[in-house]
Amino acid sequence: MDVLNRVPVREQDPAERAHNFAEVCLGYSLEEAKAEADRCLKCKNPKCQTGCPVNIDIPRFIGKISDGDVEGAYHVISEYSALPAVCGRVCPQESQCEAKCIRGIKGDAISIGKLERFVADYAREQGIRPVVSAEKKNKKVAVIGSGPAGLTCAGDLAKMGYDVTIFEALHEPGGVLVYGIPEFRLPKETVVKSEIENVKALGVTIETNVVVGKSVTIDELLTEEGFSAVFIGSGAGLPKFMGIPGENANGVFSANEYLTRNNLMKAFTEGYDTPIAAGKKVAVVGGGNVAMDAARTALRLGAEVYIVYRRGEEELPARVEEVHHAKEEGVVFKLLTNPKEILVDENGWVKGMRCVKMELGEPDASGRRQPVEMPGSEFVLELDTVIMSLGTSPNPLIVSTTEGLEANKRGCIVARDEDGCTGKKAVFAGGDAVTGAATVILAMGAGKAAAKGIDEYLSH
């Protein structure tokens, strides 16, 4: 066996998967997982664990795989994470646990993410469930939002014996896991639903169709409905637009809208009522993971797709794996390119986008090289659809309806990192609602920290 190279993971062929919504990565078999696990050095001082925002005891679960005890491996992960099948798929391991792997100094880092995914998928297929707490604390905690932060916080609190209710604004729980991340990266029925079922199995109640701030306020939850503490994990759902001419034309979408129509409302599936104007020639503006998701979705709906990004390849904020997959599938990258105007036909529809070429100038305060326009380099891309994927910010609804809750200039709720404590008594917050749009795992880390903070607060 070659200990320096990781066991490759099987994937759907790019030419084929560009036309379907089935999952791209096929995951390890038991044999492959064991072979990969055997490469792990099982370090006494595991650096990988320090790279994990929820601090999973990585060598211990990998050791269990080596021993052939996959169920044991699952229970190790479950001590730390409520969403292993999700994290194994969407965490940026290359910049977290795997970045710290000692094996990676010379050769490939252990494929920790793919092993986590294998363990979670195996457990699901075998019907193995997390262990439910017997302890009951007889205290109610409300969790706002059923995305990664909320599910993690709720799961941890339930394990401690609290009576937890999650309030979700949409009609399905999961937050960004169901409306944002596409099926081909994160299957909804098999993976997301079953992890949510696991959280429910811990005793968590989920009430959908409740927009906190509208249907009920945080103060009402605390005073009228008997909750002793509230965790806000409402995410960053507000889309940004560029403010360029033509942006309100028909055929210009936020990535949120395009993805929600497709993922949550299942516009791509026969029999569902929600329409999507998929487009034939589509430009996605932006270079993050969401931009890749939107581009690859448009591709699967039959479009010719461009990514338009103002910086260069090096600066793309998306995961390398996502960029690689998008390219393999045929997405065309127009880098160092910035839109100036969306061109609109006489009926109000998009007909093109006037762009300008950019070059990278001096580094700014953040250390990133600023893109500057190249004079005389304007050109027109002929298009019928433009998807704006410029990031999102937190919804102001909760802050504006909760007295004593503070937000910063960017609209993010002010809360302490270590325990999610806000300036308002009994109210905690974490995830994208606090940090602005970030990753699933960072939100989970915040949900976990807040669960501890809430437990400490309620134990006094």
Added chain:
Amino acid sequence: MYEIIEKRQLSDAIVLMEVKAERVAKSCLPGQFVIVKIDEKGERIPLTICDYSRERATVTIVFQIVGASTKRMAALKKGDFIRDFVGPLGKSCEWLSEPVEDLKKKKILFVAGGVGTAPVYPQVKWLWEQGVAADCIIGARNKNLVILEEEVHKVADNLYITTDDGSYGMKGNVNDCIKKLVREDGKSYDLVVAIGPLIMMKFVCLLTKELEIPTIVSLNPIMVDGTGMCGACRVSVGGQVKFACVDGPEFDGHLVDFDQAMKRQQMYKTEEGRKYLKEQEGATHHGGCGHCD
């Protein structure tokens, strides 16, 4: 799940449903809306709130059959359940924040077009309950499309009805009626609230601008989530981009870019309309909807 407590057909294509929805009924106010999704495969349909009862914990909605989803929704019966019913969404009427005593000094004219009568009703009713008198015009294409006449009649100080074909009330459109009231009957108004089709609201606003009467309109563009997440409902108001779901649905009508709003509405009508007509006409659908080749 949300039970349909009552169902009434207001016209061939307009349906009223009273739905059990505790949280919404407890907190909703005039001007707000809900999103309804009838089953797993249905769309999220934004609908204005027509009435509510805190005691019965119900919310009344009125909708017109315009697409596949509303057609399926109209097929539901009393006692059936709606899968999802979320709200109240959007901001309540701005005048709700004014002291009742001030409102009593104001002359308010409500202008309701077609199904727009549904969201107008709870506003006039709320004012009536506080002892504030308001006039109301209901305009429709013909007599059959005049809805909620009895209800509005009970709560409005004066009710005027206009039909395009003259089959009921005054012959003409709502603007003819406004002109008559202001120019011939010598009435004066401090505020107009116009709710109906975009084209109606556009022309009412052109007239009230001329008459120098501040005018509020309520927009109902297609939305997906209704909580500010998708931006599908964006509308230009005074040159600024607003989301109807969270910044509205009510806006200063003199600042709304109606032409853009109408173009944006067209986009979705295309998709929806196509689907509906295909279903209706089956294999014989080869255009006619104005959108297909």
